[in-house]
Amino acid sequence: MHISEGILSAPVLATGAALTVVGTAIGLKKMDYDKIPEVAILSSVFFVASLIHVPLGPTSVHLILNGLLGLLLGWSAFPAILVALFLQGILFQFGGLTTLGVNTINMALPAVVCYFLFRHAVTSENSWVEIGGAFCCGFLAVGLSGIMVALSLLFTGQSFINVAKLILLAHLPVMLIEGLFTVFVVKFLKKVKPEMLEVANATN
Template sequence: MHISEGVLPPQVWIGGFVVAGGILAATVRKMKTDELPKISVITAVFFVASLINVPLGPTSVHLLLIGLVGVVLGWTAFVSIFLGLTLQALLFQFGGVTALGANACMMGIPALCAYGIFSLRKRFKIKHREAVFGAIAGASGTLLAGIFLAGFLALSGDQFYGVAKLALLAHIPVMIIEGAVTGFAAAFLHKVKPEILEGNALDASRY
């Protein structure tokens, strides 16, 4: 789910860079030097994990894990997603260099929202709340990314309305898969290494 090179008009992709740059500057300022290599290592995991294909009927889709990045990394999720997209553009030619800012907004902002949704779980006393809220965070992260994608395309002119609608529809099955995988992964992390989900995950790696 990337916006490709050449689709967006200059005012939209430059706007994307401005917004992404603003969020990056705000989050990078809060980062400490010791977090830098750690976020990179975890970004590498998400990069590799997003290459995993999940079968969907006759075809297969690859994992996005937007929601899980938010759940695990919290505020630094945006930086991680920006890095992942940069590497995808440079190494695989997925997405694009000019569309990088727009793509970072499209996936990074939903990741931050997923983090917000997941941290609400503490207010609820229900069974399997990590799984439930993980699933909601994963699904809504994907849905939001779909809405952003459709929005960017619609902003680019009337000719892309049709593409925008189809792109949004294509997100529905992905949403279900993402929700399930994120829910199960959150439940697993809660069982095996609960510190990771406590918001200060980077400190939790100290032992």
């Protein structure tokens, strides 16, 4: 879902960069001293997740895990994703430096949105609500990212509906896998360290 260089027009790139700066500033401001290692670990998870590849017909897609990052980090998902995307751009030539802003906002904004949507659900006592919330968080974050990519490509003359359909269809398996993965992580954290989910709520 990384958009390559040379596709988007300057206004789109500038808008993306500006929004990313704002989001990252909020994220850094809200990031507690004790939370920094967690942000770094999840940033590396995101960095590596993009290498896990789901072959799919003529094209191929990979894990994104932005829902998980959003759930655990809240606004701090912005700096985490920004750093990971920057390194992916430099080391693997995924995306690119000029599109860094757009790509960050495309993945981090859905992360934050899902954080606000599902943060209460995952700490619920009712295990159905908890599982459903976690699944939707992983599932929706990827879906929203796909829609945002389609929106970014809108100004290049590609038809929004077609691109969105294509991206969402291609990422459906990833959405399912990420939903399940998020459920697994939430369950695991509840057992080992429930504060990690609670703390995220308290500090933001």
